Amino acid sequence: MRQTDFSNVNVGGGRRAVFLDRDGVINKAFVLQGKPYPPKNLTEVSVLPGVAEALSQLKAAGFLLIVVTNQPDVARGNQSRSMVEAIHEQLGRQLPLDDFCICFHDTADGCDCRKPGWGLLRQAAQDHNIYLLQSFMVGDRWRDIAAGQAAGCRTIFIDYGYDEEQPKSWDWRTTSLLEAAHFIINHQ
Template identity: 55%
Template sequence: MAARAVFLDRDGVLNRVSVVDGVPRPPQTFEQFAILPGVEEACTTLRREGFKLIVVTNQPDVARGRQSLEMVERFNRELRDRLALDDLLMCLHDDHHGCDCRKPRPGMLLAAAGAHDIELASSIMVGDRDKDIEAGRAAGCATVFVDGGYGQRPQPPANLTVASLLEAVPWIVSQGRPEK
């Protein structure tokens, strides 16, 4: 039987971002890196409910020369260690590269589905940007938009809009249960 997954964007869903001119920016130093309140509890509950937890994250600052790959990998190791993730996929390309892995394209979700025998129609993409929601839709997943207050709203809207991953957990769990 195929698995169900919760695909998680990284910055703004799992860890804090700083907002500069209305645009969320990932942490630049390890001292700035902080897992958001409720994320560990949310991941524990989702795992207990049988969901695989897979991070799918765009990290174009590496290609742009704004961040080192070593620092991004350090952030990712911290998430893996603290959240017991099943996988973490990362796109290091910028928009002009035209790759299939960079969200809003669904390449990372499709790759994870193949690697982990995931049924995309029973899975959920959680993100804080319109690109995340578009990627989830393109892969055939339900979508959750975490509104970080950046003034951005995906169009058409996600299946659910919340203020945090923890707030989304009851809805996500209800989506994974068979109808009575």
């Protein structure tokens, strides 16, 4: 089991956050042959039911809301960085999100920001004075949950039954961000 090194992150104090994967947690993912894919353009972006309410409740409970997302289609040449940023601008106008942390790399690039690594969460913790051990990671794929666990966050798995590797463990499993928000608020 990998040991998390918190020596360069303020874990003794600071703010609490809910880290959120983007596709499948905030907005609709397109499922093809059992695997989720991101929207290709602004017209395909659709905020999932209950997300605005869930984020408002989490914000009212005092959490920072940070999107942490892998967008490897940029490295693969299937998506432009400017379109990913435009999607984030659109989501940011619609929802009370505090920041977007994005990995544009593919697995072969070997970066530390790509989930299941916790580089995106570490950077957000440094930028926003976040106390990781009192924060949550919400995701719909094993990489999200593994990144949250590596960072010391409590994890919530939104289970859509994708036909792919599943997380080995999590703190709570649900089927929506709204249910996840209720769990977080009741277990903070």
